Amino acid sequence: MQLFLDTANIVEIEKAASWGVIRGVTTNPSLVSREGVGDFTSLLQRICSLVDGPISAEVLAEESDAMVQEALALAAVNMEQIVIKLPLTAEALQAMHILKGKGVRTNATLVFSAPQAMLAAAAGASFVSPFVGRLDDIGHNGIATLGEIAEIFSLHGIETKIIAASIRHPQHVVEAAKAGAHIATVPLRVLQQMLLHPLTTSGIIQFQQDWAKLK
Secondary structure (H helix, E strand, O other), X not given: OEEEEEOOOHHHHHHHHHHOOEEEEEOOHHHHHHOOOOOHHHHHHHHHHHOOOOEEEEOOOOOHHHHHHHHHHHHOOOOOOEEEEEEOOHHHHHHHHHHHHOOOOEXXXXXXXXXXXXXXXXXXXXXXXXXXXXXXXXXXXXXXXHHHHHHHHHHOOOOOEEEEEOOOOHHHHHHHHHHOOOEEXXXXXXXXXXXXXXXXXXXXXXXXXXXXXXX
């Protein structure tokens, strides 16, 4: 399973990219807004220069024709890397179908059920992003929903990739991998938590202390 970074913060992307573990980046309007970035195109260009992989950029239009026009402008930043995120609506399904015909990859976002994921895949989405954490927040089992989507896609040979999104902690990443997600997109905080274990920390200290005794 691949790891993407879920952020629009350049400093965070530079840090994670330096570890050599992320294969893409996902952004959304809320993440971009937090950075106070005025020129979204320049931000996308910068991200593409830092990470050699899919970079998700979301459209804000609500009607399919406008979605397509906005998507084409964003994709023009870097056709090889930019993936257009569209929230799962009927208008977005139409836009996904049109964009697939134009060779533009799409990522169906705000997916909360297997039927939604099936519709997105049928419309031609390259990726679907079930929101694991937000499902958990309302008392549903986000990982179970993800697993249901993965089972259906595998059973029917559906090529759309599953991105486990709304990841809250390292265990979500492990569970998403076991459930069949192709990708997990995580905030830097979770990526850092994945790295840490108290036994690793104490082991390093012990090694250093033992080595110091030889001097």
